[in-house]
Amino acid sequence: MFKKYYLFLLAFLFQIFPILTFAQQSIYKRIGNGIVLQINAPLSNIGRQIKLEVVAPQIFHVTVSPNQLFANQQSLMVVDTNRSITKWSLTETKTAVSIHTDSISATIDLVTGRISYHKKNGELILGEKANGRSFVAVSNSGEPSYQLMQAFNSSPEEAIYGLGQHQDDMMNYKGKQVLLLQNNTDVAIPFLLSNQNYGILWDNYSITKVGDTRTYQPLSSLKLFSTDGNSGWLTASYEDTPSKTVFQQRAESDIDYSFLSDMKKFPEGYKLEDGLVKWEGKISSGYTGVHNFQVKYAGYIKIWIDGKLLVDKWRQAWNPGSAVVGAEMIKDKKYDFKIQWVPDGSESYLSLKCLMPIPVEEKNQYAFLSESGDQIDYYFLAGKNADEVIGGYRKLTGKATLMPKWAMGFWQSRERYKTQDELLGVVKAFRDREIPLDNIVLDWQYWKLDDWGSHEFDSDRFPDANGMIKQLHDTYHTKLMISVWPKFYTGNSNYDYMNKNGWLYPRNVVNKQKDWLGFTSTFYDAFNPSARKAFWDLMNKKLYSKGIDAWWMDATEPDVHSNLPIESRKELMSPTFLGSSTKYFNAFPLQNSKGVYEGQRLTNPNDRVFILTRSAYGGLQRYAAATWSGDIASRWEDMKSQISAGVNFSLSGLPYWTMDVGGFSVEKRYEKPNQTDLAEWRELNTRWYQFGAFVPLFRSHGQFPFREIYNIAPESHPAYKSMVFYNKLRYRLMPYIYSLAGNSFHKDGTIMRGLMMDFSADKAVNNINDQYMFGSSLLINPVYKYKATSRELYLPSGTGWYQLYDGKYFEGGQTINAKAPYEIMPIYVKEGSIVPFGPEIQYTDEKPADTLTLFVYGGKDASFTLYEDEGVNYNYEKGAFSTIKMDYSESTRSLTIQNRQGSYSGMIAKRTFKVILIDSKHPKALEFNQKITKTIYYSGNQITTKL
Structure with a gap:
């Protein structure tokens, strides 16, 4: 009250006595x-x-x-x-x-x-x-x-x-x-x-x-009523599923089982793994407006308000998910309220908090x-x-360091390849089936069970790691990415070395907390420059020297111990070299990648560094690091949420993002599926694969069932055919994709683009969370509903659009119901685009990108700049690259290929461009053997051709 009075008085004095203001x-x-x-x-x-x-x-x-x-x-x-x-x-x-x-x-x-x-x-x-x-x-x-x-x-x-x-x-x-x-x-x-x-x-x-920035309130901030009409609580029923009986019924005002330490709040003796819990009653609020409910969940969760199902989700018990849903409520009106929760594990998590409507003055x-x-x-x-x-x-x-070209190809991964033979067998299967592949990922536990942080291959399962890597490179033309955590088990020589020098966080070891494998560990202090150097030196000595191509830096939040309260997490990463963990909490992934990037570039200044990290921070793009979206679930709603997650990540200034295509964590029904569940599993993976082919980095990964295309479905199945089609389509698009990557470095471009980037005048795009542009030409529209054969999508205004597969033209500024049969994801090409396609290849550097087929989508002037360099080294930083700008004039219906700018070792001096012109009156399908509009032979000098 005093502050408001003081400010009023101050403002009054400013008006009456302006000469006496504090400005003086x-x-x-x-x-x-x-x-x-x-x-x-x-x-x-x-x-x-x-x-x-x-x-x-x-x-x-x-x-x-x-x-x-x-x-x-x-x-x-x-x-x-x-x-x-x-x-x-x-x-x-x-x-x-x-x-x-x-x-x-x-x-x-x-x-x-x-x-x-x-x-x-x-x-x-x-x-x-x-x-x-x-x-x-x-x-x-x-x-x-x-x-x-x-x-x-x-x-x-x-x-x-x-x-x-x-x-x-x-x-x-x-x-x-x-x-x-x-x-x-x-x-x-x-x-x-x-x-x-x-x-x-x-x-x-x-x-x-x-x-x-207001604080989410406990559920008790609302007025609660039990099923009997008592004010102050909901009725909680803890049921035992096997016996179909109620284990205990009690009054609960707050639902907050967020962390491991909250497990003791459940009824004593209640087995979550056999449980079904319901909270029922009514709720009311002292405010009118949208109330936001924040739910943290593991297991199966459903929430109804006034009979409307607002939440229907699942997440693995060991890694809870989160959701925010809004509900319009009228002041003092009572609403039926129900939560149904199947924990699906012996330790599971659930909390529900709410935020009242935003005050008018703060909107x-x-x-x-x-x-x-x-x-x-x-x-x-x-x-x-x-x-x-x-x-x-x-x-x-910092600039977004240009990733190696092979990183734009397809990566295969799973949790996990347990032996050398298993990993090599997968790569061989891809080559035998002629499914394009550039990178195989070796996830955790290639070390002995009790030797995490040793960076040593378990010789029983990987008897010849050097030979395995050589065979991948020489025989199969495949790169190897390997998982490295900032984590060390007590007792191995790497732990002893880091600990002796004071480079480890000690608290988790002092607490004697064990991880999910039953061993005690801790993380190194990535804020300490000496610790970063030592960490790289260990990686270099044990792994990089063997020929490892890329790094999967897992758990870089840092996740020293999962599912602990935030204050406990801070304790486990304290003290840092720079100061308190509270002050530096979010910056660990940035410093971790910094050490690996700088270490490898110092060790080998030639070959491009490539890091995949589970967390990121501002500036990470300068350390050759991409980010994936973590241990998401294999659910349709999780697939959909990756669209906005990936786009907003890209709009945060970091151009390289990916996800576990197919989702990481799998419901039990998919492990030994009946025919109904198997059909859904195949369709889910097919739709996710279609989406994954059009994000900056294309990578399949997850828990059992195995994620290789041929393990998901047989060759005769439409799922297999669709996944192979989109894999090959991505490789055909490599000239387009690698040009986007080059543009992200040289022109600070963004690959996965929110619609507001290219259509800012169209306010209808501001809230669209399930479409995006891949580069400036391709409108991507993932299908994320089971058994859908069409989807509603918006074509932004200000331009026309061509359906990619048949070339049919559509006016912009309209919502359409696009056909989306099982094997096809709707993709539209912006009017006035040039999209280059290369030859069919099995890996990115299999052969030179010649001949290129240029699909020119007329109706408006168009341009595209083809970017090329050596693909694997840092010579591009020294000017060793070339660009070829292509301009289409609608008025003259001519294509001008401008003078080539720049050069690099191995550059194709003379090349062939086949041109296919498409306009609203002459639709043409996406076929590479169709009649060509023009063939252009180019030697680096400007040439103009009438189409």
């Missing part, structure tokens, strides 16, 4: 690339100092300190090597000071400390919220720090994307809460991208809430709220479009 007490000074403002106003949450720096014409850096000094520490995310001198100017009034570049401006209110950002013409882009900044002093393991918050105003039409990878099936995060907390299946990246063509990079490593805002930091530190990035904003993110955090 605020002092700013120029520094090399900006200004520092000393705030003397008594409003402590403004901060004591504000630094506003120009990083580039469209990038400002803001640092707000609650003290008289700024914290002087090196950012883990942002690199300084790309800083350049930018021309800027300064203007001031009695109450504000502004910095102008040639593109944008930033203004600091000298009274309130609020910052606003404007276009060159003065139009507002973004403004900090009044009283939207706070510093709360905290202590983390004796380390002084602050809980930090910065809020921004948000226009009603704004949509918000990025922020990493999350499993809530959301595309637009406006009005939602996004929790940046590294976890198996959730990836925290503190970069927000707006459809208003700006971004915020929040330079903080602690657990952070973004958007609606058009979002905020960053971090647990720990020395000061508020963020970057504002503007651009003409989303690509430019992402380009600004890469300027700050």
Whole structure:
């Protein structure tokens, strides 16, 4: 009350006595690339100092300190090597000071400390919220720090994307809460991208809430009624499934069985593995509006409100999933409420929390709220479009290192190949069946059972690891990726070496906590540069020296011990070399990949590094690291949620993403399926495979049943035929895909593109969470419903669209019901596109990409730039690559292939292009043996051909 009165009085005084404002007490000074403002106003949450720096014409850096000094520490995310001198100017009034570049401006209110950002013409882009900044002093393991918050105003039409990878099936995060907390299946990246063509990079490593930062409340924050009408609780029934009896019935007000430590809350003697639990009654709220319910679940869960089924999911007991669902409720109205839960395991997890409707005054805002930091530190990035904003993110955090070309091919994996013969047998089966393959993945436990972290092959199961790798390379032309965890079992020589030097987190060992195999372990401290070097040296000595091609860096959240409360997780990674685990919690995967990348490049400066990691953070793209979406379930709803997860990850500035095609964890009904379940299993994998062929990296992986195409279905089955078709189609598209990869480095491009990137004028695309662009030409529309033979999809406006398979033309700006028979996923090509297809190949470097077939989709002018380099080394960083730009003119119906730019060793000097022109009146199927419109013989010089 006092604060509100004080602010009112302050505002009144400003109006009556403008000469006496606190602006006169605020002092700013120029520094090399900006200004520092000393705030003397008594409003402590403004901060004591504000630094506003120009990083580039469209990038400002803001640092707000609650003290008289700024914290002087090196950012883990942002690199300084790309800083350049930018021309800027300064203007001031009695109450504000502004910095102008040639593109944008930033203004600091000298009274309130609020910052606003404007276009060159003065139009507002973004403004900090009044009283939207706070510093709360905290202590983390004796380390002084602050809980930090910065809020921004948000226009009603704004949509918000990025922020990493999350499993809530959301595309637009406006009005939602996004929790940046590294976890198996959730990836925290503190970069927000707006459809208003700006971004915020929040330079903080602690657990952070973004958007609606209010705390989710226990279920008891609602009014609860039992089945008997008693107020204050729900009726919980713990049933024993085998005996079909109720083991116990009791009153429960909160449902919170989130972690291992919560298992004791269940009724004593109750066997979850045989259980069926129901919570029933009624609920009501003191508010009208959308109530968001956050459910953490393992096993089978169904939730009904007012008879409507809102949640129907399954997740393996050892790795719970999460979901957020909204329900419209009217104040004080009672709603029927029911939860039905089958734990499906002896240890299983369930919690349900809720968030009341957003207050009216908070609807058009979002905020960053971090647990720990020395000061508020963020970057504002503007651009003409989303690509430019992402380009600004890469300027700050580093280029997206170009992956080896073979990584664009197909990878086969499973949990796990247990022997050398088993692994080689799978690769041979692919080659015998002529199913294209570039990479085989060797998952965990190639070591002896009790020797995790030794990096040693179990000689009983892998008697000749060197010979196996040589055979993969020389006979089968296949790369080998191997699993390496940041984990060490006590007792082996690697543990002893790391422990002796103080490079391990000790708490898990002191606690004598065992993992799921029954052994005690811990992780190394990736924040320690000496520990990172030692970790790589062990990998190099034991694995890289054998010829390993790539690294699968698992459990990099870090998952020292699963299913523990957050505070316990912090204890297990404490202390870090840099400071408290609270302060640096989210940055472990970045530092882990940094050590491997820098170590391999120092060991072998020639061959490209490739890392696949289960978690990520801002800047990871500079360390040749891709991310996969973790141990997701083999369910239709999980497949669908990967679409928005992958797109938002890509919109976070990191271009390389993948998933376990088919899902990782499998329901028991699929392990020994009846005919009905087998049919669904095959269709699920087929649909997922179709989707997986059009993400940046194409990789099949999961638990039993085995995931190889020929193990899913026989050759005569439509599932097998469809999966082989899409595998081969991806390899045909390799010139297109590798050009996208080249563009991601050279032009800061994005491969898996949210629709708002290419169709920003079409507001209908803002909330679409089940379609995306693969490159700028292909509209991908996964089918994620069982037995579906069609799906509804939206064709963005402003352009026409061609159905890929038959060339039929459709007007944009409409929703259609597209045909989607079992073997086909709907794909549409944007009008005015050139899509190059290469020859049919079994692996990416089997033969030169000549002849190329260019499908030209007319109706509008089109262009495409073919990118090529040596594919396996870093010569592209030194200029060893070529580009060939192709331009189609609709008015003259001619194709111009421009002069080749650049060169590299092994380049095809003379090549052949076969051209197939498609327009709205002349549809043509996706066939490579059809009549060619024109054949062009090209030797590197510009040539124009009438079509």
